Amino acid sequence: MTSTLPKGALHHSTVLITGATGGIGRAVVARCVAQGATVLAAGRDEEALVALCKIAGKSVHPLVYDITNEQAVKDAFRDIQKKVSDGLIPPLYGLVNNAGVMMESPLSVTSMDKLKLQLNVNFLAPYQHMQYAARLMSRLRKGSIVNVVSMVSEQGSAGMSAYAASKAALTGATKSLAKELSPVGIRVNAVAPGFIETPLTDHYEADARKKVLQRAVMQRAGKPEEVADAIVYLLSSQSSYTTGHILPVDGMFTP
């Protein structure tokens, strides 16, 4: 599949992508590189990140940290700021809060640990990333943040209350921060994927997969590249008059 964006839509821009070694993350890295971006690929698995950088090319820089470690996030942004000041990379223009965890469990057996982990990874860490990114972006009065939420946060799904709540929190923050950060030139949007073929959905057995996919008008799973194309559109100036938008990439899921 090829992108329809004009070539070089992200030229002279640095984009930080969390969860870069995951299914959607890899596709976003590849699409951003294809559009001329300098990519900061963030993840926990150093080996996988180094391998990704080898494939993706010189414009991809690995950043190894756990996004739930507040000090590590702070250090990562300090590192980014230093690289920019030293002229090694262009200023930070884009942030893709893509890392996420999904743990299905009914209310009665959802432990506080599972609940907190999903809130930490899917909401608190992206929020902290937006805080630091906005500080850097506001200096140039230019930036675009794209959060990866989920169609589940709007429609709900039995056995996914914790995950849905964590993504709904990020959806609310997306809309509020779009209003708050517009005066300093930063747009904040989100994509809401449906069922996408990635390691996150690998565990679905054939029957469960069929049942989920029947809810999509398009009757098929999405590809990571289809989500990545929507993310790159929202990052780029092609969407310069769009902020606070939650873009579904779900083949039209119906409740």
Ligand SMILES: NC(=O)c1ccc[n+]([C@@H]2O[C@H](COP(=O)([O-])OP(=O)(O)OC[C@H]3O[C@@H](n4cnc5c(N)ncnc54)[C@H](OP(=O)(O)O)[C@@H]3O)[C@@H](O)[C@H]2O)c1
């Ligand atoms: N696939 C779908 O159907 C679907 C649908 C709706 C929304 N989404 C959302 O799309 C995003 C990407 O998911 P995906 O499908 O690409 O899943 P994935 O392949 O499992 O990727 C998730 C990524 O998040 C990273 N991550 C998790 N916890 C982390 C932490 N504490 N610190 C740093 N990185 C962490 C993982 O890194 P490790 O490899 O180190 O664990 C992995 O790279 C997620 O936010 C997910 O909720 C996916």
